[in-house]
Amino acid sequence: MSERPRLGVFKFASCDGCQLALLDAEDQLLQLAGAVRIAYFLEASSRIEPGPYDIALVEGSITTPADAERIQQIRRDAKFLVTIGACATAGGIQALRNWSDTDEFLRAVYARPEYISTLATSTAIADHVRVDFELRGCPINQQQLIEVLQSLLAGRRPRTPTHSICLDCKRRGTVCVMVAAGTPCLGPVTQAGCGAICPAYDRGCYGCYGPAVQANLASLTTHLIAKGEAREKVVYRLRGFNGYSPEFRAESDRLESIEEREG
Amino acid sequence: MPNENAAVSKRLPDSDGNPQQSHFVATEAFASIFEVLQGKGYTVIGPTIDQHAIVYDQVRSLQDLPQGWTDRQGAGEYRLERRDDNALFGYVVGPHSWKHFLFPPAMTVATADKTASGWTFQTPEDDPPKYAFLGVRACELAAMRVQDRVFMAGPYVDPAYHQRRSGALIIAVNCSQAAPTCFCTSMGTGPQCTSGFDLALTELTDGFVIAAATRDGEEILSELKSRPATVEELRQAAAVTQRAAEQVERRLDTTNIRDVLFANLDHPRWDDVAQRCLSCANCTMVCPTCFCSSVQEVSDLSGQHVERQRQWDSCFNFDFSYMNGGVIRDTTRSRYRQWLTHKLASWIDQFGSSGCVGCGRCIAWCPVGIDLTEEVAAIREPTS
Amino acid sequence: MSIPASTTPSSSQQVPNPWQAHAVSIRSIQQEIDGVSTYDLAFDNAAADGTYRFSPGQFNMLYLPGAGEIAISVSDDPARSASSCRHTVRTAGNVTRTLGKLQPGDTLGLRGPFGTAWPMADCIGRDVIIVAGGIGLAPLRPAIYTLLRERRCYGRLNLLLGARSPGTLLYRSEFAQWEERGLVVQTTVDQSTPDWTGNVGVVTLLLERLRSFDPTNSVLLCCGPEVMMKFTAVTAQHRGIPPERIWISMERNMQCAVGLCGHCQWGPEFVCKDGPVFRYDRIARWIDVERL
Ligand SMILES: Cc1cc2nc3c(=O)[nH]c(=O)nc-3n(C[C@H](O)[C@H](O)[C@H](O)COP(=O)(O)OP(=O)(O)OC[C@H]3O[C@@H](n4cnc5c(N)ncnc54)[C@H](O)[C@@H]3O)c2cc1C
Ligand code: SF4
Ligand code: SF4
Ligand code: SF4
Ligand code: SF4
Ligand code: FES
Numbered sequence: 001m002s003e004r005p006r007l008g009v010f011k012f013a014s015c016d017g018c019q020l021a022l023l024d025a026e027d028q029l030l031q032l033a034g035a036v037r038i039a040y041f042l043e044a045s046s047r048i049e050p051g052p053y054d055i056a057l058v059e060g061s062i063t064t065p066a067d068a069e070r071i072q073q074i075r076r077d078a079k080f081l082v083t084i085g086a087c088a089t090a091g092g093i094q095a096l097r098n099w100s101d102t103d104e105f106l107r108a109v110y111a112r113p114e115y116i117s118t119l120a121t122s123t124a125i126a127d128h129v130r131v132d133f134e135l136r137g138c139p140i141n142q143q144q145l146i147e148v149l150q151s152l153l154a155g156r157r158p159r160t161p162t163h164s165i166c167l168d169c170k171r172r173g174t175v176c177v178m179v180a181a182g183t184p185c186l187g188p189v190t191q192a193g194c195g196a197i198c199p200a201y202d203r204g205c206y207g208c209y210g211p212a213v214q215a216n217l218a219s220l221t222t223h224l225i226a227k228g229e230a231r232e233k234v235v236y237r238l239r240g241f242n243g244y245s246p247e248f249r250a251e252s253d254r255l256e257s258i259e260e261r262e263g
Numbered sequence: 264m265p266n267e268n269a270a271v272s273k274r275l276p277d278s279d280g281n282p283q284q285s286h287f288v289a290t291e292a293f294a295s296i297f298e299v300l301q302g303k304g305y306t307v308i309g310p311t312i313d314q315h316a317i318v319y320d321q322v323r324s325l326q327d328l329p330q331g332w333t334d335r336q337g338a339g340e341y342r343l344e345r346r347d348d349n350a351l352f353g354y355v356v357g358p359h360s361w362k363h364f365l366f367p368p369a370m371t372v373a374t375a376d377k378t379a380s381g382w383t384f385q386t387p388e389d390d391p392p393k394y395a396f397l398g399v400r401a402c403e404l405a406a407m408r409v410q411d412r413v414f415m416a417g418p419y420v421d422p423a424y425h426q427r428r429s430g431a432l433i434i435a436v437n438c439s440q441a442a443p444t445c446f447c448t449s450m451g452t453g454p455q456c457t458s459g460f461d462l463a464l465t466e467l468t469d470g471f472v473i474a475a476a477t478r479d480g481e482e483i484l485s486e487l488k489s490r491p492a493t494v495e496e497l498r499q500a501a502a503v504t505q506r507a508a509e510q511v512e513r514r515l516d517t518t519n520i521r522d523v524l525f526a527n528l529d530h531p532r533w534d535d536v537a538q539r540c541l542s543c544a545n546c547t548m549v550c551p552t553c554f555c556s557s558v559q560e561v562s563d564l565s566g567q568h569v570e571r572q573r574q575w576d577s578c579f580n581f582d583f584s585y586m587n588g589g590v591i592r593d594t595t596r597s598r599y600r601q602w603l604t605h606k607l608a609s610w611i612d613q614f615g616s617s618g619c620v621g622c623g624r625c626i627a628w629c630p631v632g633i634d635l636t637e638e639v640a641a642i643r644e645p646t647s
Numbered sequence: 648m649s650i651p652a653s654t655t656p657s658s659s660q661q662v663p664n665p666w667q668a669h670a671v672s673i674r675s676i677q678q679e680i681d682g683v684s685t686y687d688l689a690f691d692n693a694a695a696d697g698t699y700r701f702s703p704g705q706f707n708m709l710y711l712p713g714a715g716e717i718a719i720s721v722s723d724d725p726a727r728s729a730s731s732c733r734h735t736v737r738t739a740g741n742v743t744r745t746l747g748k749l750q751p752g753d754t755l756g757l758r759g760p761f762g763t764a765w766p767m768a769d770c771i772g773r774d775v776i777i778v779a780g781g782i783g784l785a786p787l788r789p790a791i792y793t794l795l796r797e798r799r800c801y802g803r804l805n806l807l808l809g810a811r812s813p814g815t816l817l818y819r820s821e822f823a824q825w826e827e828r829g830l831v832v833q834t835t836v837d838q839s840t841p842d843w844t845g846n847v848g849v850v851t852l853l854l855e856r857l858r859s860f861d862p863t864n865s866v867l868l869c870c871g872p873e874v875m876m877k878f879t880a881v882t883a884q885h886r887g888i889p890p891e892r893i894w895i896s897m898e899r900n901m902q903c904a905v906g907l908c909g910h911c912q913w914g915p916e917f918v919c920k921d922g923p924v925f926r927y928d929r930i931a932r933w934i935d936v937e938r939l
Contacts, residue, residue: 372666373666373667373668375668375710375712375756377712380754381670381672381691381753381754382670382712382754382755382756383670384667384668384669384670384710384756385667386664386666386667413907414907417905417906417907417920418905418906418920419665419905419906419907419920420662420665421665421907422662422664422665422666425662431654432653432654433654459654460654461653461654475650476650476651476654477650477651477652477653477654478650478651478652478653479652479653479654481650525914525932528936528939554907554909555908555909555910556902556903556907556908556909557902557908557910558716558902558903558908560712560713560714560715562712562713566713569712569713571666571716573908576908576909576910578909578912583900583910584899584900584910585900586898586899586900587739587740588872591899591900591938591939592938592939593938594938596938597937597938597939601912601939604914605912608915609912609914609915612915613915613917
């Protein structure tokens with residue numbers, strides 16, 4: 001290969017979490033490199049090179065009409081498009097607005113709402129363009145990011161675990177907070193990636209890495225409710241960083257509709 | 264070994280069925296066992312309180328043991344509670360099992376390094392501590408026997424397990440109580456410790472009745488301040504285990520279990536349990552006999568040094584049965600069926616015994632309280 | 648009265664480490680068909696060189712550091728040489744793609760041989776029918792070489808080979824030589840091409856029509872996709888071959904290849920050590936169970 005693979009990093013609506021993980025990883029990225037040419041990374045340098053890009057890392061969700069346009073161009077320019085973080089993969093915490101009236105928000109927050117151009121929803125990148133690989137997490141795990149890039153550079157398909165958080169709790173010897181302390185936990189339905197940090201600090205999992213493969217949400221929520229958690233609190237629990245992922249969304253909507261039916 | 268009182272000792276047969284004399288060691292004298300073991304180079308692993316539970320970890324003195332604590336267990340539930348006495352071993356079994364130490368959850372099994380002449384391959388030196396396991400229950404001794412067959416009896420021996428297991432000293436404790444999750448009596452594994460230990464203890468109010476079953480065990484016993492146990496102490500010790508046996512209420516009907524399960528691979532109950540099962544793998548992780556693992560490549564940034572890391576894995580994981588053509592067990596139904604039929608049926612074909620020792624961990628530590636004894640009972644019900 | 652020294656269960660003390668890989672280097676690469684190449688791997692270590700022995704049907708674990716380790720059958724002649732052996736690999740995913748980028752002289756790791764073998768001794772004095780689908784011919788090639796070496800020991804020899812299309816018939820260049828030495832080769836394809844004048848359809852059709860064998864004195868060896876093996880076994884039994892003379896080679900996810908990791912379980916069987924070659928009557932019960 002004469003030319004190093006070109007990497008672009010693109011940002012949409014998001015906080016700084018994943019960006020920090022990226023910047024923190026920059027040293028390692030550069031080491032990985034000699035291997036890559038960073039062709040577009042506004043947050044790290046002012047260099048802007050036009051596409052095509054071999055690898056595009058996309059952070060953030062689509063919340064404005066302009067975003068919806070821009071992602072189409074990035075897709076056209078990218079050979080392999082990787083979304084990173086809960087915003088890009090599931091719409092992020094800002095997707096909470098999908099359950100409410102955006103205009104009302106605007107009027108409440110801004111003095112001149114007519115200057116604000118926004119969509120009614122915050123949606124995942126995959127709702128707009130084809131995505132080649134999703135790196136989950138809020139924020140993403142730096143080691144996983146390196147593994148993804150290392151794999152892509154070596155011409156392999158990245159492999160990140162799809163198992164539940166529980167498995168990692170057990171491997172590290174953490175005692176289950178749900179069983180031993182009655183603390184509600186989303187771990188059994190959440191994909192691994194963080195290393196099961198929260199239960200190790202005596203908290204339930206918040207679902208930062210999104211739904212585990214074939215997550216059985218109905219069984220877990222039924223159990224939480226049977227153990228005494230109010231249904232609306234379970235809905236609230238599901239509507240976190242990955243609340244708008246299809247699985248979590250369907251379950252919180254289902255619980256809410258029961259609520260409405262029952263008055 | 265002197266044995267003046269064979270008639271009495273026979274009530275507590277040791278692992279060979281050879282009567283060894285039981286001794287009595289007062290609690291204060293027992294405290295010195297830590298020094299004795301450390302003096303012989305052992306790292307002592309035993310029960311201790313951590314994270315709302317009695318776990319197995321390194322213990323250095325009597326103070327580290329869960330004196331005066333017990334556990335209350337049910338399906339999907341475990342709570343620590345105060346006892347009204349000062350028992351050291353007055354609990355049942357917790358979230359950890361000894362497999363954490365014999366079969367580490369993660370370890371490097373091989374390495375590869377790129378040199379000028381190409382890749383070279385090594386297996387790293389493995390220098391585990393010499394463990395003394397303190398407080399091993401009868402069902403756990405049975406679980407070790409099961410894993411011994413898995414890891415050491417086949418044509419290939421697992422080097423990590425073999426090394427840890429060969430060096431380990433086992434100090435068993437006869438259970439003084441049973442949890443509602445226990446069903447060792449159905450599996451024929453407890454609550455009495457009958458073989459597979461160096462020393463076996465039975466806790467009485469002010470000390471222990473101790474029997475040695477091996478020369479290693481005898482040597483340790485000889486360094487503790489002890490005296491031959493009295494007939495009354497032996498009677499009390501027998502009553503302790505008797506009480507535990509009577510407390511075991513849960514039953515698993517093992518009659519023809521292998522054939523019953525294999526004849527029911529299409530039973531509607533598998534769909535039913537799949538509605539509840541989270542496929543989270545907790546049951547397999549806490550099970551003291553589950554042995555599955557997978558190997559991951561961990562390479563440094565340059566890609567010139569690669570470690571092959573073996574980690575605990577589980578048949579509940581979607582990727583577990585991945586093949587390029589597709590995942591074989593791609594439904595929770597098929598994965599739960601794999602777990603249950605492996606534990607209770609195919610294990611018998613593979614290793615000549617059940618893969619379940621009746622410890623009840625999978626029942627207590629299932630986040631939604633799925634109970635395999637109930638599932639088996641339902642499968643045994645004739646379907647219409 | 649004896650008392651054991653410790654509780655350590657007896658087991659041989661000098662245990663070889665099953666995770667230790669041998670370094671091998673690629674002696675040559677031959678492309679067979681689109682996406683399938685044969686790699687001749689030579690032992691780099693003098694100690695391993697010349698001592699490697701395998702039986703037809705056994706497999707090795709090929710290890711590409713960073714990419715992973717995969718099960719690949721030995722496709723060589725067991726009598727050829729002990730200093731190198733050939734493996735025929737279809738490009739599927741990560742590891743096989745990485746292998747595809749290597750050149751002669753490059754090194755990789757090898758552990759093996761593992762698993763059960765085809766019942767060559769059982770074939771003596773009998774007609775032998777080999778049924779293969781696609782890449783499934785690779786683990787059968789060592790059996791073919793073995794049969795042809797001592798041709799007079801066996802009865803009539805038939806190879807029934809199915810492939811997706813004419814272009815994906817494996818080892819086609821060897822057919823003439825095999826036929827010459829007394830193996831009747833019949834092929835069929837799922838999708839025909841304009842220049843194809845041969846059979847079209849599933850391989851079991853060839854078995855249904857086969858005349859030149861005595862069902863009461865035949866052995867059938869089969870490797871291919873699972874459904875194909877299942878239907879081959881059914882057809883073979885219809886044709887009168889008893890289940891205890893039908894053999895199939897199974898495939899499952901493999902991590903350790905030595906019966907320690909649990910991945911390859913198929914009902915009570917460990918495909919890595921109880922298989923991959925199974926006598927049909929032993930596993931007939933399991934082959935019909937979905938998602939086992
Ligand atoms: C006993 C046995 C003999 C085999 N012989 C041959 C052969 O001679 N030629 C050949 O081309 N192929 C053979 N295969 C299949 C070969 O192992 C897979 O095609 C290969 O593992 C795919 O790996 P990958 O990394 O390229 O694919 P990916 O899809 O990226 O797989 C990733 C990983 O999953 C596992 N895996 C994936 N597919 C399989 C599979 N089919 N079987 C077992 N594990 C799998 C491996 O650990 C692999 O590294 C054999 C398989 C078995 C079990
Ligand atoms: S603490 Fe949560 S993630 Fe950990 S094992 Fe329990 S339920 Fe699973
Ligand atoms: S299956 Fe359950 S009860 Fe049986 S040994 Fe395993 S964890 Fe204990
Ligand atoms: S039950 Fe599952 S995890 Fe446990 S040993 Fe069997 S296959 Fe492995
Ligand atoms: S039975 Fe319970 S612990 Fe086991 S995988 Fe299912 S939900 Fe998890
Ligand atoms: S591949 Fe590990 S047990 Fe068969």
